[in-house]
Amino acid sequence: DIVMTQSPDSLAVSLGERATINCKSSQSVLYSSSNKNYLAWYQQKPGQPPKLLIYWASTRESGVPDRFSGSGSGTDFTLTISSLQAEDVAVYYCQQYYRNPITFGQGTRLEIK
Amino acid sequence: EVQLLESGGGLVQPGGSLRLSCAASGFTFSSYVMSWVRQAPGKGLEWVSAISGRGDSTYYADSVKGRFTISSDNSKNTLYLQMNSLRAEDTAVYYCAKSVIASAGPNWFDPWGQGTLVTVSS
Numbered sequence: 540d541i542v543m544t545q546s547p548d549s550l551a552v553s554l555g556e557r558a559t560i561n562c563k564s565s566q567s568v569l570y571s572s573s574n575k576n577y578l579a580w581y582q583q584k585p586g587q588p589p590k591l592l593i594y595w596a597s598t599r600e601s602g603v604p605d606r607f608s609g610s611g612s613g614t615d616f617t618l619t620i621s622s623l624q625a626e627d628v629a630v631y632y633c634q635q636y637y638r639n640p641i642t643f644g645q646g647t648r649l650e651i652k
Numbered sequence: 653e654v655q656l657l658e659s660g661g662g663l664v665q666p667g668g669s670l671r672l673s674c675a676a677s678g679f680t681f682s683s684y685v686m687s688w689v690r691q692a693p694g695k696g697l698e699w700v701s702a703i704s705g706r707g708d709s710t711y712y713a714d715s716v717k718g719r720f721t722i723s724s725d726n727s728k729n730t731l732y733l734q735m736n737s738l739r740a741e742d743t744a745v746y747y748c749a750k751s752v753i754a755s756a757g758p759n760w761f762d763p764w765g766q767g768t769l770v771t772v773s774s
Contacts (some may be wrong), residue, residue, distance in 0.1 A: 579760035581697075586766035588747055589697065600762070632697055640710050641687070641699040644713040 543645035562633035577637035654678040661768030674731040674748030690744035
């Protein structure tokens with residue numbers, strides 16, 4: 540199985556500041572023939588299901604604010620929130636869909652400092 | 653609008669059984685892989701099982717293989733999860749989730765249902 544490891548486990552950032560969450564996979568999730576990274580990011584707020592933010596590692600889902608961006612390739616990925624808003628308080632998960640079983644990172648809790 | 657509505661959760665004793673349902677609408681149900689993903693209280697997300705759009709291919713996490721059975725009824729646009737030999741560690745909110753790309757391979761999920769809580773306890 541591909542193990543997904545996020546860092547940090549929790550993060551406190553001031554409003555308007557940048558938040559950076561990292562995700563590392565135990566093996567590459569870059570499919571060479573398509574040159575696409577099979578990685579997604581989700582946001583989960585308390586009492587709600589996860590919400591898709593990013594797929595193909597860097598493609599923002601429609602309707603997601605442009606302060607959210609994804610980057611990285613191979614085994615190392617980053618979710619960046621350029622200017623933290625109060626409504627961004629949530630737990631964030633990365634997910635690989637390179638092969639079954641689909642696996643998620645353990646989550647990163649983002650709070651306001 | 654795509655909608656997924658789970659039902660069937662509840663309290664069950666260890667060793668018992670439960671069947672979850674997920675009613676889907678707003679898309680061609682038979683064209684997409686559908687999955688169950690669970691979340692234990694205060695914990696992260698764990699993929700449980702998936703089924704192809706035609707229902708001819710199924711996939712399971714090792715933690716539930718041999719105990720859980722995923723199925724679908726394309727005439728009712730409904731996904732099921734039959735859970736047998738339940739254990740305390742199966743306690744979780746169970747979400748159904750739609751794969752985004754209409755193909756048989758794994759991909760990302762959107763949307764997710766609101767979830768149904770399964771509690772395994774004596």
